[in-house]
Amino acid sequence: MTATLRIGVVEIFKSEYLRTPNATDIASLLRVAESRGFPGMLGSLDSMHWQLDKCPTAYHSIYTGHVEKPTIILKTVASYNLWIWHAFFGMRGSHNDINVLDQSNLFDELRAGCAPPAYFIINGRQYDMGYYLADGIYPKWATIVQTIREPNGRKKAHFARM
Template structure:
């Protein structure tokens, strides 16, 4: 049912297992997968993970980048008629939204699922927990330099709908000049990592490519999280040795981007300062301009 998206009564004809038993087994299976493997395969990046991601991001022309962020809609078949307006958005069908952060190797580092399809990506971001630890000071800080300017905040590549925050690097809608055009091509190429993840996830698990047949949101959440966890286990198993050699993971300890740990600071003033810092538009614009120059310098040197 997860891999091929078949219905429960199909199992009765093919495997001689009753529909009720099949549905119960599926629910127990996905719940068990989430409870056992969530901490390992949907964990937040640790020190080693951050160091590896920063090294690879710098090689791709984006120092300080930790992935790409976007949302995917899962169509819902059994949505009650009274809820259609709440769950229908630009797709004009009832859907449930998955927000994800992914990287070049298709590993999903963040998954937030369950909001109705009438929300856009900004609404999902406001309810997501992706930056909650950063605002609370419970997350690792990083230090890197681009075009002579120092930065201490990680960022993600995003499309045009996301706000102008210091934690996002977006494309330029109407680029003028070769520098900005090259930046747009590089940014949109790297940002496609998360789009590829959604395609691979749906290809591997047809149950989320088709329409969701279950009614309770708790069951749908377990199914989606289980598929994400199983996807990450496959990615871990299929990592090729030549990719490790290409990005020189064995030299991570020599990286200049080693993360620096910060102690929790629960004071409200410091929380407010961090909250405003991650939403700073000036840093967003400066970071984008520095990356334009940085990528152009790399292109000219090559």
């Protein structure tokens, strides 16, 4: 069931949305992110449970997790203009963002040492790989910047609001 749904989603959206950004795309993402106060940001990373309203009864138990209804999980990276340039779709049931991230191929290039180039400077320090904005459940990796849940001070409040 999930494979058919996944194939359908990919066929419909792959040419415009579900493709890896090329060098021009990366440059554009970085340019806009910097103009918005986030130099080096490649996009926002998050997962969601997508409820399967028409899930056959025979599959309910394997697709039901903590949400208590049959779901599949969609993890995406989206840009400022909601271009979904990475999607991992179809894990069933009860998984958190870390489990989903572990199964997806988002960081495969990074692990292989060939991540998209993203050169930027923050506070006088030069960086050579981009990062993703994410919520607090994601691991504390150099490529993931987490939001501030309870910001104190003007700078932290501005960061969390943006």
